[in-house]
Amino acid sequence: MGLWPFGKGRRNATRFDREAMPHIDAVYRFARSLTHDAAQADDLVQETYLKALKAFDSFQEGTNCRAWLFRICRNSFINKVRAGGREVALDQAAEQVHATSLSGWSERAFYRGPEAAALLSATRDELEAALNELPRDFRNVVVLADVEGLAYKEIAEVMGTPIGTVMSRLFRGRRMMREKLSGAPGGARGVGGGEVLSLSKRLKDRENGNGL
Amino acid sequence: MDCNVLSRYSDLYLDGELALEERTEVEAHLKQCSECRDAVTAEVRFRQRVRESLLAARAPTSLREQVARRIREERGRLDRPRFFPTLSYAVAVLMLAVMGYAVIFLMESPPDAADSAVAAHMASSDSEMFGTSAQVQAFLEGNAPFRYQVPLEDREGVKLVGARVTRLGPRPAVVYLYDVAGRRVSVAQYQSAPARGRPRLKMDRRSGLVVATYGDDRLTQTVVGDLPEPEVKRFIPASFSQ
Numbered sequence: 001m002g003l004w005p006f007g008k009g010r011r012n013a014t015r016f017d018r019e020a021m022p023h024i025d026a027v028y029r030f031a032r033s034l035t036h037d038a039a040q041a042d043d044l045v046q047e048t049y050l051k052a053l054k055a056f057d058s059f060q061e062g063t064n065c066r067a068w069l070f071r072i073c074r075n076s077f078i079n080k081v082r083a084g085g086r087e088v089a090l091d092q093a094a095e096q097v098h099a100t101s102l103s104g105w106s107e108r109a110f111y112r113g114p115e116a117a118a119l120l121s122a123t124r125d126e127l128e129a130a131l132n133e134l135p136r137d138f139r140n141v142v143v144l145a146d147v148e149g150l151a152y153k154e155i156a157e158v159m160g161t162p163i164g165t166v167m168s169r170l171f172r173g174r175r176m177m178r179e180k181l182s183g184a185p186g187g188a189r190g191v192g193g194g195e196v197l198s199l200s201k202r203l204k205d206r207e208n209g210n211g212l
Numbered sequence: 213m214d215c216n217v218l219s220r221y222s223d224l225y226l227d228g229e230l231a232l233e234e235r236t237e238v239e240a241h242l243k244q245c246s247e248c249r250d251a252v253t254a255e256v257r258f259r260q261r262v263r264e265s266l267l268a269a270r271a272p273t274s275l276r277e278q279v280a281r282r283i284r285e286e287r288g289r290l291d292r293p294r295f296f297p298t299l300s301y302a303v304a305v306l307m308l309a310v311m312g313y314a315v316i317f318l319m320e321s322p323p324d325a326a327d328s329a330v331a332a333h334m335a336s337s338d339s340e341m342f343g344t345s346a347q348v349q350a351f352l353e354g355n356a357p358f359r360y361q362v363p364l365e366d367r368e369g370v371k372l373v374g375a376r377v378t379r380l381g382p383r384p385a386v387v388y389l390y391d392v393a394g395r396r397v398s399v400a401q402y403q404s405a406p407a408r409g410r411p412r413l414k415m416d417r418r419s420g421l422v423v424a425t426y427g428d429d430r431l432t433q434t435v436v437g438d439l440p441e442p443e444v445k446r447f448i449p450a451s452f453s454q
């Protein structure tokens with residue numbers, strides 16, 4: 001932030017405008033998903049961008065700026081929740097309940113049935129409603145993966161959870177959403193994140209810190 | 213790989229989270245099993261619908277504007293505390309010297325090589341003062357190389373915060389530093405070249421900065437600021453702006 005606008009300050013300002021600002025829609029969607037409330041989402045987006053501006057030196061060029069903004073957004077949200085004295089544990093309890101109620105589901109069996117038509121013809125409002133009914137942490141992970149297109153590893157960093165947790169929430173969240181839309185529970189077998197994790201060599205390597 | 217195993221892998225497959233060998237196995241099965249292929253195709257279509265529908269939610273215009281405004285304010289605030297370090301000021305003066313030099317070059321006769329050499333040495337002989345308007349003027353009383361005239365008195369939103377006695381190219385100059393609502397505007401003042409009797413004003417734009425030069429037969433000022441043109445014009449006496 002030099003005195004003269006040719007130094008690092010000005011360069012950073014241009015870089016910030018170029019790299020961070022285009023993600024405002026995505027940050028807004030994620031803030032909506034976190035807060036479930038339009039006014040709170042507005043505040044959260046503003047806070048996210050102000051924090052990002054101050055911390056922009058710590059953003060590594062070439063990495064995913066959107067994921068970096070999501071992380072700031074989520075941390076800000078958590079801090080707000082803590083400051084407000086509310087408990088995040090509610091969602092964890094909800095997760096347990098859903099985990100047990102979602103013991104069975106098979107994608108293949110599911111799409112073969114008549115429910116597939118209902119799924120594929122869902123309107124935007126129906127899709128939004130189904131997503132909004134998910135417990136918050138499930139919804140967040142589904143939004144990050146299926147709307148914003150983040151990789152598991154990026155989601156894990158944004159949410160501050162292990163990849164296994166991301167996967168179990170993502171798969172269960174997706175299934176819950178599909179059940180809501182089709183009005184029918186799925187087939188015979190379900191797959192937990194841990195189980196899938198044990199199937200994937202690539203993800204196992206990642207969890208062990210061996211990279212890609 | 214059979215159908216049961218495939219259904220376990222299909223999420224990972226579609227998420228792009230499988231290793232090459234696993235992906236190859238999945239694709240081999242999909243090639244020969246139409247049921248799994250249909251299921252995966254349906255899933256792909258459903259995901260596309262989810263993505264397209266939910267991506268339509270966009271930040272409201274009011275929010276965009278609010279974020280933009282708060283970022284502008286925050287930048288102003290971030291800049292201000294760093295206003296006084298001499299290093300930054302030196303950079304400013306150097307920039308101004310370069311630009312002022314260019315302006316002189318454009319408006320008047322080109323300086324010769326000896327003058328350029330003098331300019332190159334200017335930094336060592338500079339002296340400067342930061343403080344209140346009164347302190348800055350007291351400093352100039354004792355140090356200005358010519359009969360200076362503060363270009364703009366303090367007023368609402370415009371504050372003289374420093375001055376430096378230096379050279380612009382061949383010319384002794386006083387550089388005044390203003391704080392304008394958290395932004396810096398520098399005004400370099402030097403004695404006009406002979407035969408430049410008429411008041412004149414020249415607006416220019418260099419490296420995204422507005423550069424305004426105005427003067428009469430006695431003094432010439434070059435204003436450089438990271439400000440929109442109308443704001444820079446506040447520095448120019450009415451007699452020059454038209």
Ligand SMILES: [Zn+2]
Pocket residue numbers: 214215218241245246247248249
């Ligand atoms: Zn099959």
